[in-house]
Amino acid sequence: MILNLLRYLRGWVRFSVRGRYPERFINIALRNRLRLWGTERRGDELTACMYMRDYRAVRRYARGSGVRLRVRERRGLPILLRRYSDRTGLIIGAAAFVITVFVMSLFIWSIDITGLDTISVSEMRALLKENGVSVGAFRPAIDDSAVSRSIMLADQRVGWMAVNITGSYVSVEIKEESPSPEVESIVDPCNVKARRDGRIIRIDAQQGRTALKAGSGVVAGQVVVSGVMDDQLGGVRLVHAKAVVLAETDYHAQFTVPKTVTTYRPTGEVKQRLSADIFGSRIPLTVGGVSTVDVLSDETAASPDPLHVALPISLITRRLYALEQQEMTLDDNSAKELLLREARLYELFTLSGCTVKKRDVHFTSSGDVYALTADYICTENIAVQEKIGTE
Amino acid sequence: MSKNNQQKRRRLYELPPVNSLPCIEFSGNREVVIEGSRGVMEYSTDCIRINTGGMVLAIGGRGLNLRCISDSALIIEGFILSVEFIV
Numbered sequence: 001m002i003l004n005l006l007r008y009l010r011g012w013v014r015f016s017v018r019g020r021y022p023e024r025f026i027n028i029a030l031r032n033r034l035r036l037w038g039t040e041r042r043g044d045e046l047t048a049c050m051y052m053r054d055y056r057a058v059r060r061y062a063r064g065s066g067v068r069l070r071v072r073e074r075r076g077l078p079i080l081l082r083r084y085s086d087r088t089g090l091i092i093g094a095a096a097f098v099i100t101v102f103v104m105s106l107f108i109w110s111i112d113i114t115g116l117d118t119i120s121v122s123e124m125r126a127l128l129k130e131n132g133v134s135v136g137a138f139r140p141a142i143d144d145s146a147v148s149r150s151i152m153l154a155d156q157r158v159g160w161m162a163v164n165i166t167g168s169y170v171s172v173e174i175k176e177e178s179p180s181p182e183v184e185s186i187v188d189p190c191n192v193k194a195r196r197d198g199r200i201i202r203i204d205a206q207q208g209r210t211a212l213k214a215g216s217g218v219v220a221g222q223v224v225v226s227g228v229m230d231d232q233l234g235g236v237r238l239v240h241a242k243a244v245v246l247a248e249t250d251y252h253a254q255f256t257v258p259k260t261v262t263t264y265r266p267t268g269e270v271k272q273r274l275s276a277d278i279f280g281s282r283i284p285l286t287v288g289g290v291s292t293v294d295v296l297s298d299e300t301a302a303s304p305d306p307l308h309v310a311l312p313i314s315l316i317t318r319r320l321y322a323l324e325q326q327e328m329t330l331d332d333n334s335a336k337e338l339l340l341r342e343a344r345l346y347e348l349f350t351l352s353g354c355t356v357k358k359r360d361v362h363f364t365s366s367g368d369v370y371a372l373t374a375d376y377i378c379t380e381n382i383a384v385q386e387k388i389g390t391e
Numbered sequence: 392m393s394k395n396n397q398q399k400r401r402r403l404y405e406l407p408p409v410n411s412l413p414c415i416e417f418s419g420n421r422e423v424v425i426e427g428s429r430g431v432m433e434y435s436t437d438c439i440r441i442n443t444g445g446m447v448l449a450i451g452g453r454g455l456n457l458r459c460i461s462d463s464a465l466i467i468e469g470f471i472l473s474v475e476f477i478v
Contacts, residue, residue: 027430030462039457041436 011052011076014038019067022046028061029054052078107279108137109168110310117176119157124174127151133163133170135312136279169310188387189238192225194218195384198247208241218247218382227388238388245383251351251376255342256369260329264294269322277301277314290322297321330370336363339372346374354378413443420471423450426464431457439467440477449475 017025029036029050034057039048050058052074062069084090111133113124128134131147144163152158159177163170192208197219203210208225212218227241269292274285289295298321303314330338340361347356358377363370413427425441425448432447433440439455441448455469 023431023434026434026457026460030430030460033462035459035461036457037459039434039460041434041456046434 007051008076011074011078012049013052013055013071014047014049014073014075015055016070016072017046017048017062017067018044018070019065021065022067025062025065025067028065029058032057032061034058047072052076105168106139107168107312108133108135108139108142108165108170109312111135111170111172113172113174115174115176119155119174119176124172127155128163128172133172134280136281139165139168168312186240188240189227189389190240190385190387191223191227192241192243192245192383193386194220194222194224194245194247195382196220196247196249196380198249198382200224200245200247201379202246203243204246205241205243207239208243210243218245224383241385243383244381246379247382248357249354249378249380249382251354251378253343253346253350253374253376255339255346255372255374257330257335257338259335259365259368259370260327263326263328264296264323265326266296267292267322267324271320271322273318273320275316275318277316279312282316290320292322292324294323294325295320296323332365332370335365335370336372339363339370343372343374347376351376351378354380411444413441413448415448417471420452422458422466422468423471423474424464424466428463428465431460431465436469441465445478447477449473449477451475 019025026036026039026046026048034050034054036048036050039046055071059069081091111125111128113121113128116124125134128147128151131150133142133147142163142165144165148161148163152161157177158174160175162173164173192205197217199217200212200214202214203212203224205225208227209229211223211226218224224245225241225243227239228236229239231237269290271288271290272286273288276283276285297318299316299318301314301316304311343361347359354376356376356378360375362373364373365371411427413425415426416424418424425443427443429442429444431439432442433449434457436455437451437453439450439457441450450467450471451473452469452471455467455471458466458468460466
């Protein structure tokens with residue numbers, strides 16, 4: 001196989017030898033260190049193969065040995081190059097292809113990240129880019145072990161990582177650090193205080209001395225269950241007070257919306273901009289924009305992946321939607337609906353830990369604004385532990 | 392290197408005892424490699440005679456061919472029927 005390849009690269013000739021003493025010709029050739037192979041004797045004719053360069057020399061010896069040589073076949077790269085030597089475009093194209101493949105293989109084409117749980121892919125890509133690993137980065141300049149070491153030191157969430165470079169493809173494997181669970185201290189003395197003003201409904205004290213009773217009012221910061229307990233000898237002992245303090249709490253919120261609001265509406269004019277992303281750098285292919293100042297845009301990228309191989313080339317289509325400002329006067333019903341939606345969001349997010357027992361909503365219209373006032377009576381656990389002692 | 396040492400070394404490597412003699416290796420009766428050839432004296436499909444310096448080696452058979460020839464070695468392939476040493 002290797003021998004055949006070498007013969008192809010050097011170029012070889014199959015020739016026939018005719019004459020009375022072809023053996024003499026073989027001996028003269030061998031004495032001059034010229035190699036022969038594939039010799040065949042057919043009657044008085046002998047065929048053999050020889051390197052092209054050797055054949056040029058052997059013609060001289062053929063005359064001396066009284067034989068006639070005739071070329072039967074020429075093979076090899078030099079023959080091919082000579083045949084296409086006048087087609088310069090073909091040669092330049094082939095050379096350009098080889099150079100392009102060689103140069104392209106020196107850069108990173110795609111990065112695949114696996115094993116992420118809490119860290120986002122874009123965050124990890126940014127960290128990799130900071131350490132010189134990105135699409136279009138020069139591959140020989142990347143020290144994979146140094147990159148993984150540096151990222152592990154920079155981000156404590158990364159427990160272990162490996163950067164594997166296979167050709168132009170980088171695969172990053174990550175194992176995130178599992179956080180140690182918080183262990184609640186049961187020995188540190190503490191009080192249970194109220195987090196918020198309210199009326200106590202029930203106190204479930206697991207440890208500590210209850211300082212207030214159900215039905216009494218409480219202000220924020222007041223001790224509900226004390227961690228200071230009397231012992232049988234007349235002294236005091238400090239305990240880790242723990243309790244659930246269920247209380248009724250009041251919440252008040254106000255939401256407003258102006259009677260005349262400014263909104264953006266699409267005019268229907270859409271423009272498309274194309275750009276090529278090659279190794280992370282964008283080259284605009286088309287230009288143009290919409291006639292309005294206010295624009296909404298979205299972007300889609302299409303990357304070719306022949307045989308599931310990600311290429312560092314993608315076509316990015318950016319669509320621009322023209323927007324125009326419109327003033328809209330709200331009527332009572334639509335304003336109320338808008339404000340009630342805000343109130344629902346307030347309940348969902350701000351009062352997420354409470355059970356709303358009663359809500360009182362007042363819708364008013366005054367001057368240029370509509371207003372919605374909401375009063376809530378909720379039930380929630382207002383207990384909060386606070387250490388006894390000084391910091 | 393003295394001749395004695397040379398012979399000892401050849402014995403150690405299980406090589407023929409004398410430098411000038413050819414080294415012949417058969418693969419069944421289909422192929423023979425001859426090292427130490429000095430030239431081809433006769434070449435036909437029935438008989439190939441090789442000059443090895445001290446003697447002539449005549450290989451007889453059917454469809455004999457020289458597969459590869461260099462200045463000191465050659466490979467003969469074909470259906471080998473006889474080997475004759477002409478001293």
